[in-house]
Amino acid sequence: MSAVVPPSVAENSEAEALFRFETDAPEDVRLALGMNAARIGDAVVLSMRNDSTRFWSKALGFGRAEPVTAELIAEVCAFYRAEGAQMAVFQLAPSVIPEDWTEICAREGITAGATLVKLVAEVDEVVARADAPDRRRVDGVRVAPVEPGDADRWASVMLRVFGMPDKHYTGMVTASVGHPDWYPQALWLGDELVGTGTMYHVGGTAQMFAGAVLPHARNRGGQSELLAARARMAGKLGCRLLIAETGAETDGSRNPSLHNMLHLGFRVAYERKNWLWQRGQGD
Missing domain, CATH: 3.40.630.30 (Gcn5-related N-acetyltransferase (GNAT))
Incomplete structure (x- = not known):
């Protein structure tokens, strides 16, 4: 491929698509599934409290315009707690993971899961x-x-x-x-x-x-x-x-x-x- 695609562009595409896919759901569906969404920092944060599939609660799009910090991750986790979510998936391009990520994960109860290919x-x-x-x-x-x-x-x-x-x-x-x-x-x-x-x-x-x-x-x-x-x-x-x-x-x-x-x-x-x-x- 002739052009190098910055991770911010690749992550933005997915984050905005998923944000629209979930937030455009009809109000009765959103209520039944316990859906809510927020933009925290430059991340898209999606919560589905009653999701039996454990798939749709995701935080993604990190690092598009500002660095990932312990304070940002703590704010996202606080959002999920306030929403009553039982679990969520954080998706970060390798290039935006901060040096203190191990400490952040230990503090917030975050563990490594499956690997995806972008x-x-x-x-x-x-x-x-x-x-x-x-x-x-x-x-x-x-x-x-x-x-x-x-x-x-x-x-x-x-x-x-x-x-x-x-x-x-x-x-x-x-x-x-x-x-x-x-x-x-x-x-x-x-x-x-x-x-x-x-x-x-x-x-x-x-x-x-x-x-x-x-x-x-x-x-x-x-x-x-x-x-x-x-x-x-x-x-x-x-x-x-x-x-x-x-x-x-x-x-x-x-x-x-x-x-x-x-x-x-x-x-x-x-x-x-x-x-x-x-x-x-x-x-």
Whole structure:
């Protein structure tokens, strides 16, 4: 890739996408799930008190404009305590972790969790690779923008792949369909909706989000087609960069999503640890 992407740009893309995805949920959904959000320092802080999946309470976007300090982390943890959250995930690019991070973690009850890979790509390169005559084409599947009448079905497939329940969460997911900054795509196998992916447009970047394919429809090239469709849309919007995240490979494991993105021209920008905060017994 010809340009080096600063971590602040890569983190901003993800943080703003997740902030919009959660805060645009309907009020009844927000109340049922115990959702709240704040901007503390330059971080996006998202809380979902009644989240049975333990996924959606996240603090991210740190270090975009100001350093990470013990005082900042303490303020974020205080927010989660006030919200009654049982746990949350802190996501910080390696370059913004302060020298006293070990001491901060010990003080606040933060421990290391799974490792993610942050990927970046130039839109033009991904589109060129996707449209190359010698690229293997999909086997019986097609990608199309999500129509309003398919929003519930699209949301249900996404949640099913990620092991999340439909109740309340469907309302959060479908709120992004029709939003002017979101571009949801559906993967179809005949008349069956079998895969999902969406993209958030912020400035000159496009954030890849919620790529998911049902097990029986995998190994047909569908995920690559979902990536390609979003890259083409990003090009039409004037975006220069694509940003994505996926799980890191460890102990001989293989992540097909990672390899699909690498094959289309994404590059690993850095690996980023999930840092887990859990509510203490005395909180």
